Each structure stands twice: as C-alpha cells, then as structure tokens.
Amino acid sequence: MFRTMRIYRRSLGAHFRSLLEYEADFWVLIVAGAMFNALNLLFLSAVFAHVPALNGWSYAEAVLLMGVWSVIGGLSPLFFEGVWRLSWMVNQGTLDYPLVRPAPVTVQVFSSGIGLHGVGDIVTGGAMLGWALFHVDVDWTPLTVVIGLVLLASAATIHLSIIAITNAATFWISGPHPFLAIAVHTFEDMIKYPLTIYGAGIRAVYTFVVPFAFVTFFPVSWLLDRSAGWVGLLGPLVAAYCVWLARTVFRRGLRRYDSSGH
C-alpha cells in the first residue's frame, strides 16, 4: 500500500514537473478553473437575487453544496487526470508498457497526467465551502466533524469511481475518445444544485443507477439535518460498492485489452 502510494506520488510529481515545461498552460488552466467556478457562483447568486430559497435551501446552503461539488470536482483532475487518457492508451496500444511493469496498471494510468484547473476548482470551491460553513445552521460537535470528513472522502471516492468505470468502458467500446465518460461527467454538472429541484426520475437515477446524489446532495443534507439526511450516512457503503465495481470493470477490461498491431 505504502509502496503504491509512493509510486503514485513520484509519478504525479514527475508529471507535474513535465507540466512546467509548458508555463503558459500552467497559468491558463489554473485561471480557467477558478473562472469556471466564479461563473457558477455568479449564476447561483443571480437566481437567489429573485428567490429567497431554492426548494427550501437557503443561499448559504446552496453555496455549501456547490462548494463541496467544486472541491471534489477539483480533486480528480489534480490527482487522477490520467484516467481520461485511458481510451487513447487502449486505442493506441500504449497500455503495453504499463502492463509489464510491477505496479498496478490503474496507478500508472491514473497518475499519468495532471489537470491544473483542479487547483482553481479547489481554491474557489474551498472558499465557497468556508464561507458557507460559517453561514449555515449546524450544531458542530467533534463527531459531526469526523463523520463530515468521512462522508467527504466517500463522496470523492464515489465521484472518482464513476469516472473510472465510465472511462473503462473503452475496453468494450474501443474508440479513441472517452465519449461515454464525458457524457456522464456532463450530467454530473446537475448535482451542484439541490437534487430535490429535479423530478422523481432523475432523483432515482442519481441515487440508484449513477449514485451522484451521494457526492453532494445526501452528505450535505445530512450535515444540514434535513429530512432523509440519514441517507447520507450510507456514503461509505456506496463508496465501497463503487470501488469494488470499478476494480471489477478494470480487471475484466484489461483481460479484453488487445493492444495494437499484430
């Protein structure tokens, strides 16, 4: 485990240095990430300028939700950007070398890139989160903090697992671009707002099929002690299930990998 982490860290570090080869990109990406979140917040504020609450959610509560979404959304490009390169690797057959090295293929693939826009996401998301936590009504106890952090970690795990699973579809679909993953990732955009504003169909899909609701809505509902907030406590279970599913899909997928050439 420690060995895997070390390889992960070293590999990310190396890619970070390679990123610095292109300095302009470095700044463009960070600023772009921050801008994207600023625009989201601007939109949310514009909505709240007209209504006092969104389906029972106050402005601060909605910002909290969006903050969680931005922070989690920023972690994956920063630490797992390589997963988006899987389709290309499978299509081009460049997974050959990772398969003959003594480290998990997932570690080598996931750490094969860094998306610096994640920095912008995390900084602005963190700011939103910080501001909102001061303005929402929560009875803070040490237990709340611990459970809150566990749920945040679970949320990040679920988010990443879904990205990993949809990207691994490439082993079956085999195009050079991860269109399925991109499509699903786009739908994830909807969870930056309270899930209750959507219809029953979408709520069901986001709870049972692609459990995006466990990334933002349920954990935040638990923290705010809303009705059905207890569902949020299932986060770690859902996370474990998602990790198991991702591992299984990857294992099966790698067995199907047919390289390129003859």
Add this chain to the structure above:
Amino acid sequence: MGLVKAQSLTKVFRRPQKGPGLRGSVKHLFQRRFKDVPAVNGIDVSIEAGEAVAYVGPNGAGKSTTIKLLCGILVPTSGSVEVAGVTPHVDRIANARNIGVLFGQRSQLWWDLPVRESLGLLRDMYDLPKGFYQQRIERLDEVLGIGELMPVLARKLSLGQRMRADLAAALLHQPRIVYLDEPTIGLDIAVKDKVRKFLRELRADGTTLMLTTHDLGDIEDVCERIIIIDEGRKIFDGPLAQMKDSFARTRRMHLHITDGTPMDVIAKHLSTADVSGEGSEVTIAFDRFAHTAGQIIAAVLQVAEVGEFHLDEPAIEDVVRKVYAGELLV
C-alpha cells in the same frame, strides 16, 4: 524444463467485417458481423535459461502478438504460458519483475520528461536499492552511452538515442528474461552495432533472450537458435547454423562496371555464379559456401573495371517465404 514455456498458444482477434465505404460502415452499425482472425495459432515454444532465440517471420506473422502473450499483455484465447513458473497474464506483477521488454516501434519513456526522470520512476516501480541503481546506470552508460542522454527530454531524442535510452529502461532492473521486439528498427549502422554488442554482452551474462527482427545481422550476431513463424504457425525451430546452411546460401553482389565490359563476358568468366543485369549495372548471385565475396570481386576485376559495388545478404524473409511456399523443406 524450459524457463519460458508456451503450449498450443493461440490468440484470436475478432475483427469487424464491413463493406467498403460509408455504406458498409453504416450497415455495420445495424448488422454487426465479425470475423475471427487467428494471429497466433497453436504455437509450442520452450526456451531454456540462457538461450538466445530469434523469432522471425514476415510482417503480420504473429511475432509481436506472441511476445505480448509471453509477457502477459494479452490474454491467450487458448493454450498456456508459463514464464519462470509464473503465468504472466494472471500474476502480472510477479512476472514483471522477471522480465524486461522492449518494443522497438514504441518508447516507454515519459514523453515530456528527461531520461533521468523516466529511469527514476522505473527505479521506484522496481524497488531498486540506491547502490544497485547507481551501479546499473554506470554499467548501462558504459555499453549504451546513456550518460549524455540523462538530462535530455524524451521527445528531443533522436531515434538512435531513444532506442539506447529505451534499452536502458527495459534492462534497468537486470531482468532474467528479455523480450526485444525489433530492437534495431530504423537505426543506423553505428547504433545498430552498439545495440548488438550490448545484446551479446547480455547473453554472456546469462540472460535469456528472445528477439524478433527482420535484420539477419541481428540474428547472426546474437542468437544461436531461430524460430520461424508464418500466419500464426511455427514452421521452423532449430539451430541458426542449420537453417542458414540449408536455406540462406545465396548472396547477391551488385556492381557498377565503368569500362563498358559487356555482361556476358563477366558471365562467362564466372561460370559458377548467376550473372544478370542491364548495361553497366550487373548483379551476381553466388553460393556463399562455394565462394567468398572477395573471390567474386577479384574474379570480376580480372575482366572489368568496377566503380561501385555492394552486397546483399540473404534476407530472412526470403527464407521464410521459401520455406512456407514449400520451395524449401524443413
């Protein structure tokens, strides 16, 4: 008891069968038809520790696929593989520690990183102790001259430099078994010689070597055993010397005649060789067991003035083709 063993190894790829053009592609969206293409078809191989084996065949014969099956990249459709007691595609990581792999067409170096960083990453993956790593780097610098390449970005390397750095990357952890898929492809003579010298030293160290190539020179320099495959089947497996003596006898010498001596004069003078050509360009095919190239050129110089000349070695592909076409009996 072989170190690398494969039994009735088979890999079948499923390829979509489409009609030509847009129409065929669209039709295939609704009417999916596939064809099974066996890339490797029931191959048995057993390689002893310390052997150096050349694995040859025409393009598309299934060489690279075999290598990928042996190193665990591909999962066989049927048949079994065992390398140093491990089934590669099942116990991938244990297998990875035993083997070194180079695909000459493709680099394993990280594109945007200096060579040093790539090797450092590999050091971490293979858990190489610092002292051992230093020692390996020094050794690899001696034979491959990678010292000067260490600070260079992989994308800035020339093909020859890249191949040297890639060889170093593949052999950094001093693997017992090394698979090289076209290690000299596209290299100039100087680098080729360096690589071959390195491979000879590897062999001398007792490394088990399996090498695919189209270059007869590589094989003669490095290997003592040759396996020929075509269309996924093994068609020859035996000592290189035996194969060469049996099949690859004919060399061709191409000459530019400067004094206008007609071809038939030369042909008459060299009664045991086959002379052909047009005008001042003459080709002489001869049995390399009957004559040396020196004898041939000396004989020609007796009757004609020669400007330029060069020599074609018998190509492995020709031999393979002949064997397969039944012109040569194995």
